[in-house]
Amino acid sequence: MAFENPSRDEIKRILEQVGNIAVVGLSDKTDRTSYMVARAIQSKGYRIIPINPTVAGQEILGETCYASLQDVPEPIDLVNVFRRSEYCADVARDAVAVNARTLWLQLGIVSEEAAEIAREHGMTVIMDRCIKVEEAATRPVRSNDHQA
Incomplete structure (x- = not known):
């Protein structure tokens, strides 16, 4: 069966409920995509x-x-991955x-093996999607949002 990402509604639900997001491969270099996405x-x-x-x-980013x-x-709810596909199974x-x-593999990263391990x-x-883009597209209502 071919891999299919969750629906936008399911992604919104995940982002509404997530606590800690571990960013694997987060660079301390401010010009790297991983840093910019994590900061966002x-x-x-x-x-x-x-x-x-x-x-x-x-x-990095105060953490x-x-x-x-x-x-x-501490507990980790979501693992956001900025590593090449060959490292994703590990x-x-x-x-x-x-x-x-x-398990969220960033835009451009696909690993069927990693997906199978996680699903089992x-x-x-979620693969080949940017968490920053998806967050902006779904605009989840987070419990720690303090907006009027």
Whole structure:
């Protein structure tokens, strides 16, 4: 069966309910797409947790960076991936190990193997989509939004 992303309504529901978003491959370089996307979703009220072994222990966007998902000392709801496709199966296994609910492979990233691993463990999978674009398109109402 061919992979199909969740509907826009389902993506909106996921974004409304998500707590912590681990961003795997988040760069500390401000001109990188991962940094710009993470900053944009953070500015919308989402809590991001940087995952990048080369800068572990430092801060990115005001948050402590961890070497791996397993190093994060709090629950992770969504794993947003900025890694090449060949690394995504391992990221999916790590996401399963930390009981994440959603595996999200950013725009341009597709891994059928990662999707299968995640789905076998009950995770929702989104591939080849930008979380920033989807958030803007669905405009979820978040519980921590304090707008009038």
